[in-house]
Amino acid sequence: MEDYLRKNFAVEPKRPSEEALRRWRSAVALVKNRSRRFRMVADLAKRAEADRRRKIIQEKIRVALYVQKAALNFIDAGKQAESKLPEDVRKAGFHIGADELASIVRSHDMSSFEEHGGVEGLAKKVSVSLTNGVVPTDISFRQNIYGNNKFDEKPARSFWMFVWEALHDLTLIILIVCAVVSIGVGVATEGWPGGLYDGLGIVLCIFLVVFVTAISDYKQSLQFKDLDKEKKNILVQVTREGCRQKISIYDLVVGDIVHLSIGDQVPADGVLISGYSLSIDESSLSGESEPVKVTQERPFLLSGTKVQDGSGKMLVTTVGMRTEWGRLMVTLSEGGVDETPLQVKLNGVATVIGKIGLVFAVLTFLVLTIRFMVTKAQLGEIEKWGMSDVLVLLNFFAVAVTIIVVAVPEGLPLAVTLSLAFAMKKLMSDKALVRHLSACETMGSATCICTDKTGTLTTNHMVVDKIWTCGRTISIAGDNKREDVLRSSIAGEVLDLLLQSIFQNTGAEVVKGKDGKNNILGSPTETAILEFGLLLGGEFKKYRKESTILKVEPFNSEKKRMSVLVSLSNGGENRAFCKGASEIILESCNKVINVDGKAEHLSKEQKKYITDVINGFACEALRTLCLAFKDVKDTSDVHSDSIPQENYTLIAVIGIKDPVRPGVRQAVETCLSAGIKVRIVTGDNINTAKAIARECGILTENGLAIEGPEFRDMSPRQMEETIPKLQVLARSLPLDKHKLVTYLRKEFKEVVAVTGDGTNDAPALHEADIGLAMGIAGTEVAKENADVIIMDDNFATIQNVARWGRAVYINIQKFVQFQLTVNIVALMLNFVSACISVIFRFCPSDGCSATLGEHDHGHSRCIGIGHRTSS
Template sequence: MVTLSEGGEDETPLQVKLNGVATIIGKIGLAFAILTFLVLTSRFLAVKVSHDRIRKWSMSDVLNLLNFFAIAVTILVVAVPEGLPLAVTLSLAFAMKKLMNDKALVRHLSACETMGSASCICTDKTGTLTTNHMVVTKIWTCGEEKRVESNKPGHVLSSSISEKVTKTLVHAIFLNTGAEVVKGKDGKNEILGSPTETALLELGLLFQRDFRAQRKESKTIKVEPFNSVKKKMSVLVMLPGGSLRAFLKGASEVILGLCDKIVGKDGDSVPMSEEQRKHITNVINGFACEALRTICLAFKDVDKTSEESIPENNYTLIAVVGIKDPVRPGVKEAVETCLAAGIVVRMVTGDNINTAKAIAKECGILTDDGIAVEGSDFRDKSTQEMKELIPKLQVMARSLPMDKHKLVTILRKECNEIVAVTGDGTNDAPALHEADIGLAMGIAGTEVAKESADVVIMDDNFTTIVTVAKWGRSVYINIQKFVQFQLTVNIVALMTNFFSACISGSAPLTAVQLLWVNMIMDTLGALALATEPPHDGLMKQPPVGRNERFITKIMWRNIVGQSIYQLIVLGVLEFQGKQLLNLNGPHADANLKTLIFNTFVFCQVFNEINSRDMEKINIFQGMLSSWVFIMVMVSTVTFQIVIVEFLGEFADTVPLSRELWMVSVLIGAVSLVVGAVLKCIPVYIGKNTHLIKHHDGYEPLPSGPDMA
């Protein structure tokens, strides 16, 4: 609880970047609004001075100044990216809804995009990488190693081992447990308890079917439950004859260290020689190398004078049990996907180091150049030594909860990584809270773990975590698409009105028209671009670093290219439109202004299609499957027709002829050609002049410090 209360809620990487982008855009918009107002007002006053009418003011003059002010305010409204929070929220909400179908419950909206930037996943083993259905497959006792077959009850141990040993083993399992055997609705026995306890009870039931009878025969005097620090559970019981006996079970190397005797084939305790200790250690390591979780069982007869306390040492080792927890199907492929996406996967587990290494190799986490360490070795190192070790650290075994918390803290604060952490226990809560994104298990997870997490993985499957990462990347890139689209509209609208004000003394786009463009750009644009689904190519690119710029050079290339094209077209129409299009008559000016407005809108419509992908030339791929995008496009065009043809007085437009409509649409459609040409232009990045040429969006991009 103390650890959970430390530190506040940090802003997500995207929030930090967007705050900077929004501030800059707002300041530029304010500057252009003031400049435009000053230029229009200055020109107006200059005309009055030249006509010697500076002292004569009419209501018409006041309305002109008011109109200039309205245009300036509208420019500011257009420039301020109020659609940015909408785009972010829409994108996150859309991803959240889709992730629900993929067995991921997002508790905090911002967790979606944070997961997309994750550069490291610290995952536990049991239940996430493995199925969390544990079964005892091997047992070593009295110097013999046996394979356990559940279809042969009572024949697990050979006849050479006495009934006394079997009885002691059953007592050690049944009397020292936190699990319970109950009758199910179908009349069959069901075991309630943790996966490890369940596996041990299933082993005990192979020898003795009546669990309750064994429990009733003995009286439990004192219990020390299992905890993650001591890694053992012990109990003091009074056996039917009245004698006291302590039973101990837990992590194999911990229990072995507390034993100085071993049970013989006749059931009596015999001193343990160093040779036997080495042999048992080899058995434990052999089980662990087969990816088995090893548990040791031990007992000690206690004097009645020691009734109040459970002894701490001098136990007799009964057996070493090997528990198999199979790797989940699809985990290896999911880990490979993470590695291809530049996400480092680290396993943090309380298991024996050999078991952890075996599972990690099976999952593809532990590579030839990777390092596996024990939690005790890690926590003894200095911060600098940890920083040097972490780049190669892939497995941490026998770790305490605070080791996991320390690892996450060093990764975030010292290595500047964006860290995702998985956990299920109450003791995982500090690490889940400290991480940029905490992923709790929905099935095996405790309520404390779920409360501390940002996302609950409903099926406890690592593959689902990869799905969350893919949607997170989709959120990030969708917001980038929206910002690219919005900045293009901003630049063109601001520059068009500013230069026109400087040259001709009037703004071609009126306040109402600018507000309609603002609606297209912010509300409808956000809805269209923020709901694009992810594709597999997103997981073939490196994650976006915490310090990388949000607006990339690729985005600037597209923004500047499209802005130049639109400014040239609108400038030509503004100053040469009448001659080029042969517009004559009393309505020539009104027709031209409406044409400029219509062309500007259609340039944005087609540029919105362009913005579906910042790199792919074929921007139509998958468009028909995005029904939201299609609906927004159809709605935008429909409303534009209504505004131009039927809302003339309100929007300062006049109905256009079929030819002028064709001109508007064709000029807008050329944006698609301009976009394709721009995407063929390579972008130079950093000092080493790495090139990003056109690719189909499914190829990995260069990574490293130059990407910033």
């Protein structure tokens, strides 16, 4: 049986192959209740159809975008519509219709775009200011004219449809027939009303079964709907009424100004207002994998594409179903969710038991009939047949049916769905959003977790704790927290340079909130640095006005640095600033600032000394960054595409405190005691990582901590030796994470869970058995590639997912035990009693209660992680 199950009923937990899906479906060809049995299973035919439709749309988009000739046809079609401005649009005070806007962006129609006066022109035509954005009062107005950013959905199914579906159960249909026959026969033989009772009992059971099934299916459909909504609800940053704020993607209107940064999904069609090295991955839309650069020459942005690098601002021109993405979305949700390996396996078990049941049912019927015939023959009545004989035979048939009803455990695969759905619901309230049902199950057998450090193990509330500049370290605590004390401890020229580098070279922004207070929008690291700048008494706006930004190279995890090039208004000099991972920036410095604010040569000894400072900070678990600048005199440097990377002057080393989350230590301990290894894979400094790892109880005496570059250069043999001991991988690139996961899975046969937040973590999340994306710090790209989203970014939540995963296994185990006991006892009892005497046996209504039991199971509570050897 083991072999049979393995051969026919094995699917991969993630992205199962089409072949495996088909194989197990055809292995349950002989099933009495196809539509019921497969109701929680993906509909392959529907899915293939949706796939085909999606491919057609993608191909069309591809042709329109990449094949010039076709694009021209598109443009001509757009031109015709252009001439007349719809009445309602004109009355509303706008000067361009929704369809025309849609057509310009969709077909990348540069000539029409310029005819309308570029971005400024379009902004004017949709009555919006490019600096202040939409005014909240005319949002509903805009929605009336241009539509809202929602996508068509299939109408929800009502409760009665589920009742109707539940009635399609073949077992129930047989039972209904049995009930009718029983009532008829009962009344005929036992009279009114005594003969009714048996039949009514069956009816009552049918009623219960139908309603319990329908209610549970209905509740589940609502739950999946909620989940779907939660999955699609993305927060986007917009400027409205001059304030930068976060709103739901569904509230976006035409005319909104959206801020895009690396890893974001473009939330609607639009045109670029301004941006730095913005490159877009359009593969979700057109299937084209090469990223495209979006610049003033090619300013069009399409909904559903992803920001691969850089940052920018865009003006929304088309929303909702008018975008191509809207049409694609409809095809994405069709075909149902993939079944999980456990579901498939239990389908196999149900099939095997069903077959045995069938054999026993036939045997029982034969035994009973033969006994009856033999008795009849003995009495010499074999030729005489009356109504009562038919009734007896009918009764035998009912017994056989009962055996099938009790023996085929239809509810077995369903128990997995119920159990998983229940775990999913619990996890949702525990701050984990399960995107794929199977992830929950797989997590139960995870043997290893590769976790991020920042935000997952730590709180992500970062504050500058120490700064080293001009040869001395200042800790920002106690008295030093006061502005005057701080200012007096840093020389005037140096202070100015420091503030310049803080305020000019940042991806974050200081905005005045509605309450007039300063709010900082940006990543925690950036926020910490800006807050420090404000603490030093700097003014964001003032420093920003002093110069014009020429170029920005936004931060990404690969370079681990951010640089800007500005032209200073006093004197017209150009200056580059860079900040980033301490060792990397220190490597590109050849000078250091001294107490007078002058740059002096950075000697070898001094470099060594600064490295010690950095390591000192890092050993205290501080996140270290270096700030540096460079005066750029060469015009070729100014006009080249990139900002120079070498010969900088070091201004300061900053140590940022990011304390370990409370509860992480216990969570790690629980994982370890449950046999799950925990490893840190971080982009941070090795000493910082080690300090945090020790604090969390991850790094032990004989554990190994190495850096990304060392790991990258290892031979397969060295890998084999290193990986089992590896506990901390620091200064890693996203590719290292991917490599580690691949190794753990392929060579060490581990079941690996990986956390990630960045865009570049996507390959690792994709590769892992369970990808966990961070809900707060995570980018859209990471979330899309993950199986579970950890809404509060907390490691303790990951432990909860594992706990519930195991609870599912325990539930199923109990259920299978229960089911098999019922089946085997019922089978044997019926068969044996049929063979020995006709007195003791099950009646059809007992079958009903057994079925009822199946539907009501799978709700036991989870107790603890408990040991489970992976099967």
